[in-house]
Amino acid sequence: MxxxxxxxxxxxxxxxxxxxxxxxxxxxxxxxxxxxxxxxxxxxxxxxxxxxxxxxxxxxxxxxxxxxxxxxxxxxxxxxxxxxxxxxxxxxxxxxxxxxxxxxxxxxxxxxxxxxxxxxxxxxxxxGVTKKPNYTAAFPDDVKSTLQTLSDPLPKPFTIVIPIRKDAEWWGLEPEQRGGLMKEHVDAATAYIKAVRRKVYHSKGLEDFDFLAYFETGKLEEFNDLMVSLEKVKESRYSRPVNHPVLIGVxxxxxxxxxxxxx
Amino acid sequence: MxxxxxxxxxxxxxxxxxxxxxxxxxxxxxxxxxxxxxxxxxxxxxxxxxxxxxxxxxxxxxxxxxxxxxxxxxxxxxxxxxxxxxxxxxxxxxxxxxxxxxxxxxxxxxxxxxxxxxxxxxxxxxxGVTKKPNYTAAFPDDVKSTLQTLSDPLPKPFTIVIPIRKDAEWWGLEPEQRGGLMKEHVDAATAYIKAVRRKVYHSKGLEDFDFLAYFETGKLEEFNDLMVSLEKVKESRYSRPVNHPVLIGVxxxxxxxxxxxxx
Amino acid sequence: MxxxxxxxxxxxxxxxxxxxxxxxxxxxxxxxxxxxxxxxxxxxxxxxxxxxxxxxxxxxxxxxxxxxxxxxxxxxxxxxxxxxxxxxxxxxxxxxxxxxxxxxxxxxxxxxxxxxxxxxxxxxxxxGVTKKPNYTAAFPDDVKSTLQTLSDPLPKPFTIVIPIRKDAEWWGLEPEQRGGLMKEHVDAATAYIKAVRRKVYHSKGLEDFDFLAYFETGKLEEFNDLMVSLEKVKESRYSRPVNHPVLIGVxxxxxxxxxxxxx
Amino acid sequence: MxxxxxxxxxxxxxxxxxxxxxxxxxxxxxxxxxxxxxxxxxxxxxxxxxxxxxxxxxxxxxxxxxxxxxxxxxxxxxxxxxxxxxxxxxxxxxxxxxxxxxxxxxxxxxxxxxxxxxxxxxxxxxxGVTKKPNYTAAFPDDVKSTLQTLSDPLPKPFTIVIPIRKDAEWWGLEPEQRGGLMKEHVDAATAYIKAVRRKVYHSKGLEDFDFLAYFETGKLEEFNDLMVSLEKVKESRYSRPVNHPVLIGVxxxxxxxxxxxxx
Amino acid sequence: MxxxxxxxxxxxxxxxxxxxxxxxxxxxxxxxxxxxxxxxxxxxxxxxxxxxxxxxxxxxxxxxxxxxxxxxxxxxxxxxxxxxxxxxxxxxxxxxxxxxxxxxxxxxxxxxxxxxxxxxxxxxxxxGVTKKPNYTAAFPDDVKSTLQTLSDPLPKPFTIVIPIRKDAEWWGLEPEQRGGLMKEHVDAATAYIKAVRRKVYHSKGLEDFDFLAYFETGKLEEFNDLMVSLEKVKESRYSRPVNHPVLIGVxxxxxxxxxxxxx
Incomplete structure (x- = not known):
């Protein structure tokens, strides 16, 4: 046999x-x-x-x-x-x-x-569809250059896809307010920019949520740290539950x- | 073969x-x-x-x-x-x-x-059932004529159907208040009136939501822009989640x- | 063939x-x-x-x-x-x-x-189970006689069944308060009493909702109007979502x- | 045949x-x-x-x-x-x-x-698991003796099982506060104690709800009355929706x- | 046969x-x-x-x-x-x-x-992934030593797995505030530390909830008591419902x- x-x-x-x-x-x-x-x-x-x-x-x-x-x-x-x-x-x-x-x-x-x-x-x-970044134009130069940091060349076998929905209050904010909140979000992510590759898709209208966040990483423990950090900034308070699953694969x-x- | x-x-x-x-x-x-x-x-x-x-x-x-x-x-x-x-x-x-x-x-x-x-x-x-427009009679003439603008003759292969439910507060507003909020909604949609064809069905009583919004477009990226614009006006704050899916097809x-x- | x-x-x-x-x-x-x-x-x-x-x-x-x-x-x-x-x-x-x-x-x-x-x-x-009307005894005579109006003899092929749940606040109201709100509800329905036949079943305890509203009509568009009218009265603000479907048939x-x- | x-x-x-x-x-x-x-x-x-x-x-x-x-x-x-x-x-x-x-x-x-x-x-x-009553020790004697009333010997063919979840505010109350609210709950049930047999199971930790209330009755209409009475007391405001079904059988x-x- | x-x-x-x-x-x-x-x-x-x-x-x-x-x-x-x-x-x-x-x-x-x-x-x-304890470093010595108490050697055949999600407000608290709330949580659990073995997995980012709490016990009734005790402390008010089941097995x-x- x-x-x-x-x-x-x-x-x-x-x-x-x-x-x-x-x-x-x-x-x-x-x-x-x-x-x-x-x-x-x-x-x-x-x-x-x-x-x-x-x-x-x-x-x-x-x-x-x-x-x-x-x-x-x-x-x-x-x-x-x-x-x-x-x-x-x-x-x-x-x-x-x-x-x-x-x-x-x-x-x-x-x-x-x-x-x-x-x-x-x-x-x-x-x-979702990829778009030019909404808020980065107004970010300080050091944040912009941080965002251009390439992730490290280590293998990133794990992929996670997370659907995100912001509430009506978020969308009712002035662009500068959202930009300020997003800068805080980016600052919280800075420490993980090498370990986690990220891509955003815009889904509003195509789905009943607003964004798909796509991540690749080889270090799921650090990825968990990143997600906790992002939850701690004020921008996360504008999220609301989504009836679609988080996806994970290799x-x-x-x-x-x-x-x-x-x- | x-x-x-x-x-x-x-x-x-x-x-x-x-x-x-x-x-x-x-x-x-x-x-x-x-x-x-x-x-x-x-x-x-x-x-x-x-x-x-x-x-x-x-x-x-x-x-x-x-x-x-x-x-x-x-x-x-x-x-x-x-x-x-x-x-x-x-x-x-x-x-x-x-x-x-x-x-x-x-x-x-x-x-x-x-x-x-x-x-x-x-x-x-x-x-749902089609009905005469509720609010347009009271709209200024320029808005009325905008609403009569035909969409452009380009092919619109993508169809999206979105069920919508307004909350009790919305329905408790005076008609003029709802009309004012709808005018703001229409204004936000004006820029997209050529790229996106739209039709509304009234579903309250036939379904456990209030409206079906039907869209045809060839430009899904602009459609996403439209949906973001509509979410930014105050009328969107009166929406509440629906347990029915967004549909998309060609x-x-x-x-x-x-x-x-x-x- | x-x-x-x-x-x-x-x-x-x-x-x-x-x-x-x-x-x-x-x-x-x-x-x-x-x-x-x-x-x-x-x-x-x-x-x-x-x-x-x-x-x-x-x-x-x-x-x-x-x-x-x-x-x-x-x-x-x-x-x-x-x-x-x-x-x-x-x-x-x-x-x-x-x-x-x-x-x-x-x-x-x-x-x-x-x-x-x-x-x-x-x-x-x-x-659900049928019961004697709760509130009508205290209604003015003209409302009572309106409620006894028979629906018109036209065929009413469409049937809709809607499960309803009232929130704890509703049940905490004094009977006269609920009666007052129900009178407003009945007033809103008066215009449709001939076109829509109605029956109520009490479900609390037998289901995880409170009532089943059963309707027969030949005019679904008017039925939609009725449902919109009912949503506009204050009593509707005491409803909360139900995890059971609206049923429709002929x-x-x-x-x-x-x-x-x-x- | x-x-x-x-x-x-x-x-x-x-x-x-x-x-x-x-x-x-x-x-x-x-x-x-x-x-x-x-x-x-x-x-x-x-x-x-x-x-x-x-x-x-x-x-x-x-x-x-x-x-x-x-x-x-x-x-x-x-x-x-x-x-x-x-x-x-x-x-x-x-x-x-x-x-x-x-x-x-x-x-x-x-x-x-x-x-x-x-x-x-x-x-x-x-x-769930049965436990000694939490609150009855502090109830007045007449309420205690009411609770010991046996249900009538009539057949009680219908069985209903209802999962219940109390919110965090309920669990944050002092025991005497909960006891006072439960006494009001018991008072509302007194009139039905003969027609409806009842048993409570404690489920917190074993399920994602807190209690299973089990009922036997031959009079579903009175059971509906009982459930309406219980919803009217303040204790019911501390309940929150459960994602598990109400069960009914004979x-x-x-x-x-x-x-x-x-x- | x-x-x-x-x-x-x-x-x-x-x-x-x-x-x-x-x-x-x-x-x-x-x-x-x-x-x-x-x-x-x-x-x-x-x-x-x-x-x-x-x-x-x-x-x-x-x-x-x-x-x-x-x-x-x-x-x-x-x-x-x-x-x-x-x-x-x-x-x-x-x-x-x-x-x-x-x-x-x-x-x-x-x-x-x-x-x-x-x-x-x-x-x-x-x-989820295991991590070093977040809050224990700041706990008083007696609480630390309590946490190191081994569970009793009796058989613990029952296993329960509970997914937990904290709300945005929880994550927005200062670490010391969360630590204080967690100490209260641990105090409430102390009486059960021998009867219930416990393990925590961190899931944020890998799932749409934050933690998996894993329990082993031979005494489900005491486990129910433990869960009631934990619900009574303030930390429990920061939990929000999860769309994933509680698991139980032997x-x-x-x-x-x-x-x-x-x-």
Whole structure:
């Protein structure tokens, strides 16, 4: 039996191309930093009936799904995260960046039509758009330069996505008041700027919350410290509960994620 | 295999008549603008067991469903939206306009009785009725004429439906007070009147919220700006959370939507 | 195929006895107006696997279910409503009136044990008891006589059921204070008394809300006006959110409702 | 067919032993009145696939389940309630009293491992422990003696279980303050002490609410009056909403409950 | 039949190795007391279709799952709890301690890929990280020494896990203010320190709550007293409701837990 398991693991590795990362769109780098890019977080739970398929069917299904992802990487930038074991929201998450949300839909519709996609229930979808920073223009120069500090080059395997909603009082403040509160927020985050990479998506109108905060870190304990620090500043008092989950996963290549379902 | 896929795609295109839009009721134009019209938003999720049917069964099932829609277009106006990939609420949405809500039910009951309908779970239904504007009569002439500005002729593929509930304090205000607050609301929306098409349905009594705001836009980033602007006016402070989801989809012909499930 | 469909539709009509209404209990009229009667609203969603049964099995299953209803009409008064297409809460609703809630249970247990009942998930059940009016004794004579106005004889096909919860402050008011607020409530409803038929069930202790308001109307737009009027009076400020759905359906004979599932 | 139904009903009656009540543990009487007893309310919904089993399999499965209950009655006191038709939370409820909660688990684990248990989803479980009364020691003698009034000997078929949570302000009151408020609560209940039997379980720490109030009555209308009276006293203002359902059922022998699923 | 049951129970005992506890990681003791350790609580519900597998398949599936647990004990510390019968959240819970959360994921992904894991739905996952105490440094010496009191050596079979969220006001307090409130909290807990073992995990950022409080006790009634005492101190007023469940189970060896599903 062990021999058979090894052989089939080998098969998985070959078909899913574990060693190579996913092929990447030419404009991925631009989409990662520019405003006006739509970020969609789609979470999937693999149905238990998936495991009742023949292993060969599963492996060719996974290879097909992987091919769909690769083909669409020319137009959309796709990242994969393994959630299984760390979240009760689903098994894996795809983050799709696109300058046109229809490209995101085109990709996900095709992905969900593959054999594998047919067994993957889309449990959570949250989305937002990147924008130019609202408040930083008015920040002092030292804060601005702090914000441009790059995070350290250490691996940041853990990804957390948090939906945020501000109350009506927040939105009724004058821009300078919000700017002042946001500067205090940034000051509280300064100590963690190297350990935690951060990205913000604007969701009002697309969701019933206002922002998606996306984090990557290798140090979850420091990330917890950061979140406590942010809760202590006055800006946090303007938040109100959201009926959408916090998502957590581990960044993986798509092949690594799919491999879990090809065993 | 490619040849077989192409052939079957061709079959889908022929049977579902992708090139032609749905046949349209004579009084659709009236229903789109008049008061006293019931708008129903019915969201469906296609069961994964649908994909286990023979492709020919699926295609004839879809053709049957399409025929039901076309037949009912004489009495009700039906629009289709693809949600799959952009929403965790379902795969597609039908908007049904009717002067008598029983016509809407007649249509949806027959649609849900088709083979395709039997595999499509109705996850969300929200509805409301169109009414004459409440406050505009008292608005200054320039605001009135702004409100009559047509949206620009650019395509507006994205549709968003947002349920809204005002609190008891709002309803306890004098009509002039509410009118004043609504004028401020309209002023905040003026800059976006060309980029975003809007329609309001009154839902109190039919749902446990008060209004359905329906939007069409091609520019989701501007739509996000609009929503932020609206949150900043005092009227937004009278809103309270609703236990119903925000819906998002892409306007498609019915054939295009059904085609997704005929692959 | 058309011939076969027609034949089977004919079969459905014959077996389910569409033309005749359900046989009616001798004391139905009394149960409709007296205090101390328990009203139970049971919503059912028909499982999609129902459609995979042979048509003849389905039709005999429906006939059996109809027989159970008819037999129990001697002790309980049963009304049927088609919700499919208008509500995401289920496909149909039964309202059961009984002077002893055990009679209601006896009926529903037997109904749910039929072949049809085994495929019908009971998604929502809400109940309450009718009581003598609390506040009307102290109302002025003209208000009393208004309350005795009969609704107009026009058909009222639409039924809406709304669970209501008042806050602790409401219950802490003196009876005269509540009476005064209720008179204002009644005054606001006066204009709609002909277009909307109304019935109230007391639910505190049986549910985690206080009342079920039951409405029948043919004019949903006027019903929306009524609900807006009622929200504007002070009594509405004592309501608090309820975690149970608003139900909507169309009054049908039981045969008409069952026919939907016999196609 | 009627003959066959009669024969199988007879079979059910014989196997499930309808005429005899469940065998009862020696210390049941003590467990019903003493402090330090754990009460667990476990609600089950019978899966619709249960009905697709052969009737003989179902009947022997039910008999096996009944045997498990009887065997455990030596250590735990088990009561059965039929919820089907009156509640959307499930089909039946078991109340298990035990001096050690592990005995409750031992029983329920074995019950859920029977063929019948495998088809019965455990939808709701709520539990608490009985304690000596907190406040009565300081009550005037007449109130104390009122509390010792036995309920009348009339049948009390209806059982209602209500989870209750008090807010932080309540728990921050001095004991005498809470005692004073509870005396007012008891006074409001006095008129109903004969018609409604009552029992309280303490749940804080075991659940995210504070108490389970258990009621038995034959007069649901009076029970509604009682609940309205209790809401009117000041103590009710310290309650806050609970995310757990109110349960309602009819007390039956276990055989009567199981018989519903053996038809 | 009894003989056959006995034989198969014997088989279960042999294969699942009931007599021996799980093999234990070398650094388990360190992980139980040190800061910077990630604790993950993963709850599983066994699908009813599990019972339709051949008993021999089930037993070898359970043995495989047990083997996966044992192999991973070298890197992660795994505890097992039987929830079935006491909780509607699931059938069993695994607590996984790891210095790197990726090790936890590696284990749970492999566990969920076993035959048994494929039939076990992961209904709830909650996690947090251990940290050095925040406030104790400033506590008086007698309180510090109280906190170091070991719990009594009596068995503590019951485990309760409670998610906790503090409001923005709490986080906005000065550290000394929070310390003062926490000292009052600790004082209230002193009387129970022997009967209840306690552990705290910090979850902010990883979950949408702030802490997981983990308790072990053999005396649930005293545990209820403890929780009431804690609610009475001012610190409790800064808590706000959490949309995650309280978990309860009985500590068992993994073999004992799995045995339930091998009958």
């Amino acid at each position: 062990i021999a058979s398991v090894c052989r089939s693991l080998f098969l998985v590795l070959v078909v899913l191309g574990l060693s190579a990362g996913p092929s990447v769109a030419a404009d991925r780098d631009k989409m990662m930093v520019e405003p006006g890019v739509y970020g969609t977080f789609a979470v999937f739970r693999v149905d238990s009936s998936w495991w009742r398929l023949e292993r060969s069917v599963r492996i060719s299904g996974l290879a097909h799904a992987k091919g769909v992802v690769e083909r669409h990487q020319a137009r959309v930038a796709i990242d994969a995260y393994l959630m299984r074991g760390l979240s009760d929201q689903g098994d894996f998450m795809l983050r799709v960046h696109a300058t046109d949300l229809q490209h995101t839909q085109d990709f996900l519709v095709e992905f969900m039509s593959t054999i594998f996609g047919q067994f993957a229930t889309n449990t959570v979808t949250m989305k 960044t993986k290549s798509l092949g690594e994620v799919l491999q879990v379902f090809g065993r | 490619i040849a077989s896929v192409c052939r079957s795609l061709f079959l889908v295109l022929v049977v579902l008549g992708l090139s032609a839009g749905p046949s349209v009721a004579a009084d659709r134009d009236k229903m789109m603008v008049e008061p006293g019209v019931y708008g129903t938003f019915a969201v469906f999720r296609v069961d994964s067991s649908w994909w286990r049917l023979e492709r020919s069964v699926r295609i004839s099932g879809l053709a049957h469903a399409k025929g039901v829609v076309e037949r009912h277009q004489a009495r009700v106006a039906i629009d289709a939206y693809l949600m799959r990939g952009l929403s965790d609420q379902g795969d597609f949405m039908l908007r049904v306009h009717a002067t008598d809500l029983q016509h809407t039910q007649d249509f949806l009951v027959e649609f849900m009785s088709t083979i395709f309908g039997q595999f499509a779970t109705n996850t969300v239904t929200m509805k 306007t498609k012909s019915l054939g295009e939507v059904l085609q997704v499930f005929g692959r | 058309i011939a076969s469909v027609c034949r089977s539709l004919f079969l459905v009509l014959v077996v389910l006895g569409l033309s005749a209404g359900p046989s009616v209990a001798a004391d139905r009229d009394k149960m409709m107006v007296e205090p101390g009667v328990y009203g139970t609203f049971a919503v059912f969603r028909v499982d999609s696997s129902w459609w995979r049964l042979e048509r003849s099995v389905r039709i005999s299953g429906l006939a059996h279910a109809k027989g159970v209803v008819e037999r129990h009409q001697a002790r309980v008064a049963i009304d049927a409503y088609l919700m499919r297409g208008l509500s995401d809460q289920g496909d149909f609703m039964l309202r059961v009136h009984a002077t002893d809630l055990q009679h209601t249970q006896d009926f529903l247990v037997e109904f749910m044990s039929t072949i049809f009942g085994q495929f019908a998930t009971n998604t929502v059940t809400m109940k 009054t049908k004979s039981l045969g008409e409702v069952l026919q939907v599932f016999g196609r | 009627i003959a066959s139904v009669c024969r199988s009903l007879f079979l059910v009656l014989v196997v499930l032993g309808l005429s005899a009540g469940p065998s009862v543990a020696a210390d049941r009487d003590k467990m019903m009145v003493e402090p330090g007893v754990y009460g667990t309310f476990a609600v089950f919904r019978v899966d619709s696939s249960w009905w697709r089993l052969e009737r003989s399999v179902r009947i022997s499965g039910l008999a096996h389940a009944k045997g498990v209950v009887e065997r455990h009655q030596a250590r735990v006191a088990i009561d059965a309630y039929l919820m089907r038709g009156l509640s959307d939370q499930g089909d039946f409820m078991l109340r298990v009293h035990a001096t050690d909660l592990q005995h409750t688990q031992d029983f329920l684990v074995e019950f859920m491992s029977t063929i019948f248990g495998q088809f019965a989803t455990n939808t709701v479980t709520m539990k 007390t039956k022998s276990l055989g009567e409950v199981l018989q519903v699923f053996g038809r | 009894i003989a056959s049951v006995c034989r198969s129970l014997f088989l279960v005992l042999v294969v699942l190795g009931l007599s021996a506890g799980p093999s234990v990681a070398a650094d388990r003791d360190k992980m139980m007391v040190e800061p910077g350790v990630y604790g993950t609580f993963a709850v599983f519900r066994v699908d009813s279709s599990w019972w339709r597998l051949e008993r021999s398949v089930r037993i070898s599936g359970l043995a495989h799952a047990k083997g996966v647990v044992e192999r991973h004990q070298a890197r992660v510390a795994i505890d097992a709890y039987l929830m079935r019968g006491l909780s509607d959240q699931g059938d069993f819970m695994l607590r996984v301690h790891a210095t790197d959360l990726q090790h936890t994921q590696d284990f749970l992904v492999e566990f969920m890929s076993t035959i048994f894991g494929q039939f076990a739905t992961n209904t709830v996952t909650m996690k 500590t068992k060896s993994l073999g004992e837990v799995l045995q339930v599903f091998g009958r």
